[in-house]
Amino acid sequence: MGKxxxxxxxxxxxxxxxxxxxxxxxxxxxxxxxxxxxxxxxxLLLQNEPNAAVLEITLQGPVLKFQEAAEIVITGADLSPVxxxxxxxxxxxxxxxxxxxxxxxxxxxxxxxxxxxxxxFQTPEILKSRSWCKSVTPHHRLEKGMxxxxxxxxxxxxxxxxxxxxxxxxxxxxxxxYPGPEFDLLSASEKERLQxxxxxxxxxSDRMGIQxxxxxxxxxxxxxxxxxxxxxxxLTPSGVLIALMKDCQTTGGYPRIxxxxxxxxxxxxxxxxxxQLQIKLVNYR
Amino acid sequence: xxxxxxxxxxxxxxxxLQFEPEISEKVLKKVLVxxxxxxxxxxxxxxxxxNTYHSLLVTYPDAIENxxxxxxxxxxxxxxxxxxxxxxxxxxxxxxCYDEKxxxxxxxISEAKELxxxxxxxxxxxxxxxxxxxxxxxxxxxxxGLPEKxxxxxREYPRIEVPKGAVGIGEKQTGIYPxxxxxxxxxxxxxxxxxxxxxxxxxxxxxxxxxxxxxxxSLEEHQEISEMVEKxxxxxxxxxxxx
Numbered sequence: 001m002g003k004x005x006x007x008x009x010x011x012x013x014x015x016x017x018x019x020x021x022x023x024x025x026x027x028x029x030x031x032x033x034x035x036x037x038x039x040x041x042x043x044l045l046l047q048n049e050p051n052a053a054v055l056e057i058t059l060q061g062p063v064l065k066f067q068e069a070a071e072i073v074i075t076g077a078d079l080s081p082v083x084x085x086x087x088x089x090x091x092x093x094x095x096x097x098x099x100x101x102x103x104x105x106x107x108x109x110x111x112x113x114x115x116x117x118x119x120x121f122q123t124p125e126i127l128k129s130r131s132w133c134k135s136v137t138p139h140h141r142l143e144k145g146m147x148x149x150x151x152x153x154x155x156x157x158x159x160x161x162x163x164x165x166x167x168x169x170x171x172x173x174x175x176x177x178y179p180g181p182e183f184d185l186l187s188a189s190e191k192e193r194l195q196x197x198x199x200x201x202x203x204x205s206d207r208m209g210i211q212x213x214x215x216x217x218x219x220x221x222x223x224x225x226x227x228x229x230x231x232x233x234x235l236t237p238s239g240v241l242i243a244l245m246k247d248c249q250t251t252g253g254y255p256r257i258x259x260x261x262x263x264x265x266x267x268x269x270x271x272x273x274x275x276q277l278q279i280k281l282v283n284y285r
Numbered sequence: 286x287x288x289x290x291x292x293x294x295x296x297x298x299x300x301x302l303q304f305e306p307e308i309s310e311k312v313l314k315k316v317l318v319x320x321x322x323x324x325x326x327x328x329x330x331x332x333x334x335x336n337t338y339h340s341l342l343v344t345y346p347d348a349i350e351n352x353x354x355x356x357x358x359x360x361x362x363x364x365x366x367x368x369x370x371x372x373x374x375x376x377x378x379x380x381x382c383y384d385e386k387x388x389x390x391x392x393x394i395s396e397a398k399e400l401x402x403x404x405x406x407x408x409x410x411x412x413x414x415x416x417x418x419x420x421x422x423x424x425x426x427x428x429x430g431l432p433e434k435x436x437x438x439x440r441e442y443p444r445i446e447v448p449k450g451a452v453g454i455g456e457k458q459t460g461i462y463p464x465x466x467x468x469x470x471x472x473x474x475x476x477x478x479x480x481x482x483x484x485x486x487x488x489x490x491x492x493x494x495x496x497x498x499x500x501x502x503s504l505e506e507h508q509e510i511s512e513m514v515e516k517x518x519x520x521x522x523x524x525x526x527x528x
Contacts, residue, residue: 021331021333021346022331022333024333024335024342024344025333025334025335025336025418025419025492025493026487026489027419027420027421027422027423027424027425027481027489028423028483028488029423126483126484127483127486127488128486135423135464136423136483178294178295178296180295181293181295181301181303223306224307224308224338224339225338225420225427226303226337226338226339226340227295227301227335227340227341227342229295229296229342231296232295232296249421249422250335250419250420251418251420251421251427256295259295259296260296261297262296262298262348284294
């Protein structure tokens with residue numbers, strides 16, 4: 001087994017796969033990569049299975065030392081990755097020699113980067129998933145001194161994979177949403193405001209939920225606690241909109257006014273606090 | 286009894302079924318019977334069906350293409366479903382230590398409700414509670430059946446950390462914190478039983494539809510049970526329940 005040693009943890013990094021399914025009825029969050037598109041692209045370029053575990057990095061990257069040679073791909077946010085002084089590019093297969101150190105620098109675009117490794121990271125599976133989540137797995141974020149295991153593979157020297165560039169969604173400012181179960185209870189003016197005014201990502205945002213800075217008039221009663229999902233947008237009594245993200249609870253008591261599309265979630269996961277978005281209401285086909 | 290859920294989509298991968306918006310055992314029973322029918326129907330392919338008080342959420346591993354049409358057909362089936370009056374579940378006996386070491390808000394509740402502490406404990410540990418569903422935290426049971434005399438508002442300032450096993454009251458509900466977490470409920474005791482163990486599959490033994498009754502234990506018994514839990518030797522006291 002190869003290992004990556006964490007020399008510095010960075011701001012917030014965690015191991016994620018596509019998520020934990022089949023355990024929602026026990027109150028277990030779904031978890032999984034916040035930007036599924038970027039995580040999926042990284043695995044695709046390495047010919048990994050789609051559910052292979054990747055490292056999700058938020059804004060300020062960690063410093064990682066490869067104790068064995070490895071094949072990696074970095075996708076999602078461009079956080080200026082550097083391998084022993086050599087600048088790396090996102091969406092390219094990179095051969096890393098044993099002993100090399102991967103660092104990140106300033107942010108160029110996006111908010112979350114993904115590091116995938118050939119065959120996926122081999123951290124333990126808990127409840128059928130490798131995704132880290134507070135209250136479910138022993139660790140929920142990268143810490144200094146941790147060793148992240150991976151399978152050593154015969155490194156294929158050939159560069160048979162073409163690098164792809166499909167990063168326009170990283171800078172998209174439009175998030176498509178469906179009406180949520182309580183959407184119809186909103187007044188006409190609130191519905192209009194939702195679609196006409198820009199909303200900006202608030203500081204109180206993490207893997208559980210992203211709050212928006214702009215408030216809505218809220219004349220709705222709380223609902224009887226009901227099911228929620230990643231992508232559900234709740235309206236709190238004070239008028240704050242909270243978009244639930246991958247580590248959200250399974251149930252909630254605030255009106256569920258919107259449900260963000262999968263692609264909308266990928267876009268939202270790449271937004272910095274303060275960045276603006278336009279909500280576009282779409283209907284089910 | 287007939288069943289008429291309102292069916293709507295919730296994103297690309299989920300369908301929401303909503304029954305009458307009320308918190309009652311009657312509605313819960315409908316919800317759980319429908320859940321059973323759906324689970325049997327969709328058992329394959331990683332489809333999950335979770336329940337809350339009056340809703341079911343069916344989630345699919347991939348985007349739904351025409352399952353919605355299938356659901357409209359299914360609606361007929363659900364409408365015709367006969368709901369049996371006796372619903373088989375389990376009654377769990379849950380030990381709670383109400384000693385002042387754990388019951389840090391007992392005095393406050395006692396004063397505000399003008400009830401002796403003994404009376405609070407007696408009321409809390411004789412009621413029969415129904416498990417409606419699990420949510421908020423992994424293994425956190427939403428329980429109905431708290432005696433009205435014990436209904437008590439949440440704390441004005443939630444605590445940053447409530448210990449694992451804390452038994453609390455929040456408005457009309459009582460519950461056990463399955464792990465340490467922030468919490469706004471008033472705490473009257475502590476239960477050493479394991480409610481969520483991610484290393485077991487299933488990670489929770491108590492499920493929606495089950496019943497719970499608390500019984501009082503001493504500090505020593507709390508310690509003994511904690512040690513058994515730690516050694517993996519703890520077994521719930523439970524019996525079959527027809528209700």
